Amino acid sequence: MSWRHLLAVARKETYHILRDRSTFILVLLAPTLLLLLMAYALTVDIERVPFAALDHDRSPISRSFIQGIAAGKDLDFYGYVGSLEEIEALLVRGEIKAALIMAPDFSRRLLSLEGMPLQIIIDGTEPESGAFAVDHVGWRAEQFLRDQLSAQLQAMGIPLDTLQPVDLRVRAWFNPGLEPRVDLIPGLISMVLGFPALSVALALAHEREHGTLEQLMATPIGRAELLLGKMAPYILVGMANVIFMPVLARAWFDVPFHGNFALFFLLSIFFLFAVLSMGVIIGVFMRTQAAALALSLLLIFFPGFFLTGIFFPIAAMPEVMRLEALGLPGTHYAIITRGMFLTGVGLEVLWPYAVMLIVLGLAFTGVAALFFRKRLA
């Protein structure tokens, strides 16, 4: 392998990318822009869940209960309704996501300590907002119960604490509010950084489609030189994004970065090498850009999203999928990004994943070189 040849190919490829200014800007900015879009799409906070109330009791107590809930900012009071049919119509139209029904004896039973006849109806087609409503109504109901009944309970000699005796003290490390934003954004970095791999697959298929690959092969440039030279500019594009993205995560989304940036940068290069090799295999194998694109989506994009443990923990996957996940560079890199951003660990914890990235990268490049010879012969 000669460095001169490799550099010549890299220079040619860089020239190709730079010549087409608008494509270059897109390729360069795609990972960071996609991170921004996906972070917004997946971590928009539930702000105000609209609910309606059906009050059969119509007493001052039931009204003050609803007023208490409506005053908060988490649940948005749509208004009182007169019947169950009205609730159904509103739920079907999606104008409310939850409804509260108070029985005719709501205040009577509450005051006589018999119970709190309250029903919550939620829209099961959107369980996220439903669970939100249930949590928040439950919490308010408990508060309300305490306020209304504390005097009475004490008069009966029942301390309030006895009603909820187990004292659960929950602490979440690394992300105290358990906000999805904080860990999904580092995870998503491993996914969007796969985009240069799609670009390299397209670039190789482009040479194929236009018949310029044969011309290149007629020159004294070797296979490995050609493949690595093709990859080089896209690794540079990826490296630029490795700098953009933590800045974006910190400045825009307020995600901390506790690790060592130099180490992160180095491990990111390992990842880029591994994932770009996957792109090279696809580019070598497919004859047209459309086909390369289709296969890249199937092998890099979708698995990178769903099988790398960003959303669904690897530990909870079935055995077969767990094995497949181990073969994806993104799985190991997602552990590295989360470790670097949130736990701030170093190589002492992350070395197995770094080794896996190198192994996968070498294996994929080897396969690509092998394919390359066969396809051209």
Next chain:
Amino acid sequence: MRSALRRIASLVIKEFIHLRRDWWLPAFMLLGGALELVLVGWATSRPMTNLPLMVLDRDRSATSRAFVVDLGNTGTFRAPEWVDDQAEIEAALLRGEINAAVILPRGFAEQVHSASGRPVVAVLLNGAESLPATAARRAIEGVARSWGDRIAVERVGLDSQQLESFFPSLRVWFNESLSEALYTTPAELGLMLEFTVLIFAALSISRERELGTLEQLLVMPFSSLEIIIGKAIPAMLIGFTDFLLMLGMVNMVFGVPVRGSLALLLILALGYVLVELSKGLAISVFARSQHQAFLLVMMVGMADFMFTGYAVPVETMPLILQKAANLVPAHHWLAILRGILLKASGIDVLWPHAAALVGLGLVIGGASLRYVRRALN
């Protein structure tokens, strides 16, 4: 008119000859999309199970063991790992090996059985993976609550039914068993459909231009409108077939019902495919190469993704995003899809979304047609 139809037909046939030669793209579009949907649906619609858990039991009593057994019975965790030291838990959290740890204090049993003790249960969660951590927290809270209720009942001498009557009762509509598949898979179907149609349409013209065959088409006796229609018909056929295939798939594999009118769903699906198609053709003309077209599709698709209500329903988003959502065809389409599939909604309920879809279709389609025609001329 007759000859125009014949010319369009010959263009359509030409497109299909292309497709047959480059069969990877349609194969991916039809089978890959449906297959991917099953994989993704399967991976995302399972409850979180098998999460690694550590237990530090300082009490070592029958009572504390019973508490841990109850944690195991939630089905959320795998068999817990027992440790003797909090340092072990902290090390495992740093290495990211566990999602949660529970610490039971010395004297746990004594507190539980005493008249007014409050046993403290400490929970440590790994916030670097917030989604499994949240699932773990819910499971542990559930166990703590049921223990609390049991203890309270014993102490106060209430019977358990009486206590129960203080908690709001919950009813879930449209998805009684709160099956995750019923709400995630329709959204994933909608997303796959959008990407399929956009990519297919976006590659159609950009590819001819890149390969230099667009000039050939333009010098032939086809009007620009005929070229557009000729390009649109195969894309529409593929998109619509893809929709039917995916609908059948989610119905058979995940049991997603079609509770409303299938005919209405198909008509509106056709309309939606047309809208996305005109977006795709506009991108196709705007992009200089297939590579650019692809990257633009990813951006547009991801921006729409936010408004499909996949992660969070649009009605619960900040107000400004709710307003913006009205301009996104995918938002109306998802509302229609969920409404017809799960809520048995008819056109009487869905007409605002259908009207918005038609209106947006006319605006986007008209603008796209003008733009594409001008570019072709």
